[in-house]
Amino acid sequence: MKINYTSVMIAGKAGDGVLFTGNVLAKILKMSGLEIVTYRDFPSNIRGEPTNYTIRASIKRIYGRADKLDILLAFDCEAILRHEKKMAKGGVVLCDGEDFIEIAPSVTNKVTHHKFLLKKLARENFGKKIFKNMIALGALSYILDLDSSIIKQVISEMFLEKKGEGVVQKNINAINLGFEEAKKIIEERYRHVLLRKKEKNRLFLSGNEAIALGALAAGCRFFAAYPICPATEIWQWLAINLPQFNGIVIQTEDELAAVNMALGASYAGVRTMTSTSGPGASLMMEAFGLSGMAEIPIVVAHVQRTGPSTGMPTKTEQGDLNQWVYGSHGEFPRIILSPGTVEECFEFTIQAFNLAEKYQCPVILLTEQDYGQNLRTVKKFDLSRVKIDRGKLLSQEELLKIKDFKRYEFTKDGISPRAIPSQIGGIHMVEGNEHNERGYRNEDSENRVKMMEKRMKKLKSASRELIPPKVWGEKDGEIGVIGFGSTFGPIQEAIKQLKERGIKAKFLQLRTLWPFPTREVDQFVSKSREIFVVENNFTGQLNTLINSQVRPVIKLKSIRKYSSDSFVPQEISIPIQRRSR
Amino acid sequence: MRKKLDYHLEDPTWCNGCGIYAIFDALKSTAVSLKIEPEQLVIVTGIGCHGRLNNYFKAYGFHGLHGRVLPVATGIKLSNPELHVVAVSGDGDAYSIGMGHFIHSLRRNISITYLVVDNRIFALTQGQTSPTSRLGFVSNSSPYGSREYPLDGPQLALAAGGTYIARGYSGEPSRLAALIKGGMSHKGFALIDVLSPCVTQNKVNTYTWFKKNIYYLEEDSSFNPRDKRKAWERTSANGKIPVGLIYQEEKPSFEELVLPDREKPLVFNDLKISIKKFNRILEKFK
Numbered sequence: 001m002k003i004n005y006t007s008v009m010i011a012g013k014a015g016d017g018v019l020f021t022g023n024v025l026a027k028i029l030k031m032s033g034l035e036i037v038t039y040r041d042f043p044s045n046i047r048g049e050p051t052n053y054t055i056r057a058s059i060k061r062i063y064g065r066a067d068k069l070d071i072l073l074a075f076d077c078e079a080i081l082r083h084e085k086k087m088a089k090g091g092v093v094l095c096d097g098e099d100f101i102e103i104a105p106s107v108t109n110k111v112t113h114h115k116f117l118l119k120k121l122a123r124e125n126f127g128k129k130i131f132k133n134m135i136a137l138g139a140l141s142y143i144l145d146l147d148s149s150i151i152k153q154v155i156s157e158m159f160l161e162k163k164g165e166g167v168v169q170k171n172i173n174a175i176n177l178g179f180e181e182a183k184k185i186i187e188e189r190y191r192h193v194l195l196r197k198k199e200k201n202r203l204f205l206s207g208n209e210a211i212a213l214g215a216l217a218a219g220c221r222f223f224a225a226y227p228i229c230p231a232t233e234i235w236q237w238l239a240i241n242l243p244q245f246n247g248i249v250i251q252t253e254d255e256l257a258a259v260n261m262a263l264g265a266s267y268a269g270v271r272t273m274t275s276t277s278g279p280g281a282s283l284m285m286e287a288f289g290l291s292g293m294a295e296i297p298i299v300v301a302h303v304q305r306t307g308p309s310t311g312m313p314t315k316t317e318q319g320d321l322n323q324w325v326y327g328s329h330g331e332f333p334r335i336i337l338s339p340g341t342v343e344e345c346f347e348f349t350i351q352a353f354n355l356a357e358k359y360q361c362p363v364i365l366l367t368e369q370d371y372g373q374n375l376r377t378v379k380k381f382d383l384s385r386v387k388i389d390r391g392k393l394l395s396q397e398e399l400l401k402i403k404d405f406k407r408y409e410f411t412k413d414g415i416s417p418r419a420i421p422s423q424i425g426g427i428h429m430v431e432g433n434e435h436n437e438r439g440y441r442n443e444d445s446e447n448r449v450k451m452m453e454k455r456m457k458k459l460k461s462a463s464r465e466l467i468p469p470k471v472w473g474e475k476d477g478e479i480g481v482i483g484f485g486s487t488f489g490p491i492q493e494a495i496k497q498l499k500e501r502g503i504k505a506k507f508l509q510l511r512t513l514w515p516f517p518t519r520e521v522d523q524f525v526s527k528s529r530e531i532f533v534v535e536n537n538f539t540g541q542l543n544t545l546i547n548s549q550v551r552p553v554i555k556l557k558s559i560r561k562y563s564s565d566s567f568v569p570q571e572i573s574i575p576i577q578r579r580s581r
Numbered sequence: 582m583r584k585k586l587d588y589h590l591e592d593p594t595w596c597n598g599c600g601i602y603a604i605f606d607a608l609k610s611t612a613v614s615l616k617i618e619p620e621q622l623v624i625v626t627g628i629g630c631h632g633r634l635n636n637y638f639k640a641y642g643f644h645g646l647h648g649r650v651l652p653v654a655t656g657i658k659l660s661n662p663e664l665h666v667v668a669v670s671g672d673g674d675a676y677s678i679g680m681g682h683f684i685h686s687l688r689r690n691i692s693i694t695y696l697v698v699d700n701r702i703f704a705l706t707q708g709q710t711s712p713t714s715r716l717g718f719v720s721n722s723s724p725y726g727s728r729e730y731p732l733d734g735p736q737l738a739l740a741a742g743g744t745y746i747a748r749g750y751s752g753e754p755s756r757l758a759a760l761i762k763g764g765m766s767h768k769g770f771a772l773i774d775v776l777s778p779c780v781t782q783n784k785v786n787t788y789t790w791f792k793k794n795i796y797y798l799e800e801d802s803s804f805n806p807r808d809k810r811k812a813w814e815r816t817s818a819n820g821k822i823p824v825g826l827i828y829q830e831e832k833p834s835f836e837e838l839v840l841p842d843r844e845k846p847l848v849f850n851d852l853k854i855s856i857k858k859f860n861r862i863l864e865k866f867k
Contacts, residue, residue, distance in 0.1 A: 203866040217859065219852030222660060224652075241862065243841040246850050248659060250839070253685040257652040260645065264625070264656025267643055268664070269848040272656070290646055383859045388852050420848065421623045421641040421657065421664055429635055429642035440636050441644070 012075030015047035022053030033197030064489025138178020214349025221247035269420035292332025297356035315564035340488030480528030493569035600751030600777030629671035648678030798825035
């Protein structure tokens with residue numbers, strides 16, 4: 001019988017080829033028309049520590065990790081001890097270890113264990129240990145019944161141009177060897193024969209790459225950043241591609257320089273962006289306020305990692321929500337967007353640039369390492385749907401028609417016309433100090449009140465244009481779940497699991513975290529008997545935020561995880577089942 | 582032809598006798614002599630008494646955060662290299678909180694004219710020791726005398742690869758204007774550290790003190806600002822402080838090296854891109 005989905009983990013030590021093997025497998029499964037979610041668990045060093053890479057493939061749409069593993073391919077036996085308990089019934093474990101003792105299937109939840117000496121096979125047949133990766137892929141292709149022509153296509157794309165036909169053939173030979181060796185030791189009935197679909201022109205990329213693509217499409221032509229995990233891929237992609245569109249990427253001396261340089265470029269009239277993670281965001285806080293005060297548009301992509309301090313640079317968390325909602329001294333308007341999927345990373349990035357220029361304030365794209373660095377299959381992005389809105393940025397002609405240009409003019413909606421250096425008739429100052437309508441420093445208290453109100457009312461009119469929350473699942477469900485970002489996938493699946501157990505639940509995905517969508521959340525809460533707030537942090541930052549922004553709700557229950565891993569569905573569905581009345 | 586008055590927005594309210602008046606005036610004369618339209622000039626200032634400068638000067642202005650003048654100025658220059666970008670800092674803004682950016686901007690050799698109003702004290706905050714205050718300097722923050730050795734901006738600039746390094750003195754406005762003009766005509770980063778007495782807070786480094794303790798490099802025929810070794814000797818020697826052009830060399834500037842299309846500033850880009858080109862990029866993700 002063919003199956004609809006699988007979850008394969010490749011585990012070993014950093015430097016073992018786990019990433020390489022995982023990427024090739026993921027690509028083959030993608031080309032087999034399946035929906036893919038990858039999940040890498042890797043240390044923040046180059047070699048030596050345990051690492052693993054899970055590839056989840058499914059015929060149906062998926063957005064996150066699975067509860068269990070179906071196949072575990074371990075480059076050392078230690079990995080088995082670490083991951084054995086995650087194996088699903090009927091799972092297959094392959095281990096490359098001389099010291100491995102085969103365990104009978106009956107003993108361990110019907111999981112079959114097989115000694116599979118990859119390195120030995122590689123050395124004996126190909127003279128080099130490195131071929132173990134391809135032999136492993138061959139074994140997996142036997143278990144999953146992968147299409148040999150797709151495998152050949154993927155391997156050719158990887159090696160043909162750079163290394164030639166000989167290398168392609170040698171790798172194919174290694175895959176074939178792995179297939180045959182696996183066939184010898186794994187009985188037909190233990191295989192996980194996976195269904196395939198026709199591949200339909202989809203993309204396979206990470207949230208970080210989608211943000212970079214979104215920035216390009218949105219007209220970002222200046223990007224300045226400082227290297228930091230797990231946000232660097234945004235920069236790396238733009239560094240290669242922006243110059244082809246007359247744009248530049250600058251590596252700055254620190255995050256203070258990155259954000260201030262971006263502000264300078266934005267003031268000069270270019271769409272600008274910076275990207276960072278927790279520690280860098282802390283350094284950017286002062287300039288975040290300058291953007292708000294001087295009303296200079298800027299987009300900051302913040303890919304959250306595990307904090308506080310240096311924390312765990314390559315692991316995921318949702319611990320930096322408070323930082324952007326409450327962060328920096330003083331009060332100023334800000335917009336925080338939270339994509340839940342890789343598609344939304346692309347779409348929201350474009351929105352972020354439009355909102356930043358329209359409301360002349362900082363816009364934060366808050367994502368996470370989880371879908372920031374891991375790969376997903378998505379429908380091809382459509383550039384024809386991209387609209388660029390530069391708000392009240394004046395052209396030279398428009399500016400010349402204005403008799404007395406005031407950069408911070410008091411207007412009905414609080415948003416003032418904007419001129420840029422070099423324009424005739426637009427001379428003004430942008431000020432981090434409190435200022436008058438022309439931008440010149442002013443400490444008069446009457447002016448202060450008017451300026452404060454001018455800035456703060458900008459977002460009042462914005463609510464209709466901000467990305468609203470989205471309701472998923474059973475619309476009339478009495479259980480309501482609220483979450484943002486990476487919890488999107490696991491909550492969706494948790495709701496399905498609850499349905500199977502006779503519990504009707506719905507899910508409110510928050511996509512703009514600030515200004516807080518009070519009306520929609522209030523409505524959702526009032527129509528639910530019980531509310532569960534799901535988030536990847538210790539203190540329940542979203543839970544607190546909801547409580548502070550909607551009518552007092554006593555029925556909020558908090559489901560939190562702070563292990564540095566993202567949620568799997570059961571970690572949400574089981575507590576809901578247990579804790580709902 | 583523009584006049585100095587064309588750049589005058591408002592009468593400054595700095596303390597009478599403050600050295601910065603000479604800098605304010607020299608900047609105006611430079612704009613006149615280089616025929617820079619006010620719209621083509623951007624002045625970026627930091628936090629300190631100098632930060633008021635663009636409240637009085639008619640040009641585009643950016644008054645940002647303490648110590649972050651140079652990144653802001655860099656962002657502006659890279660977006661539109663046709664603009665003249667003048668960055669102004671005090672010794673605290675440049676050499677204390679902004680030191681990292683100072684070194685890296687020199688290293689990048691971006692075409693910005695950087696005026697450091699060096700009064701050897703934090704004046705706006707009512708008189709604390711600065712990185713250029715001498716050892717033993719008594720102030721609000723070092724009532725028993727400073728226990729830290731001072732640094733020297735031009736000397737650091739030399740070590741960091743600066744291509745136009747000068748030291749001016751507020752007591753000599755015409756020589757100062759010549760140095761600023763040289764800096765604004767220079768391709769690459771131009772530092773003009775200006776010894777500029779604070780008449781209110783600093784009772785040690787007064788006009789009289791500076792007059793006694795400086796000498797002019799242009800009056801020394803053995804000195805050549807193209808000789809890096811000599812420049813190093815002069816900036817590291819104890820005794821009198823050298824004033825004038827310390828070092829200059831020609832080197833490609835950052836904007837020349839980094840901008841993909843030197844004819845078309847980033848700010849004039851058409852933001853729409855071709856669907857065909859975009860789709861070609863997407864192919865790499867298939």
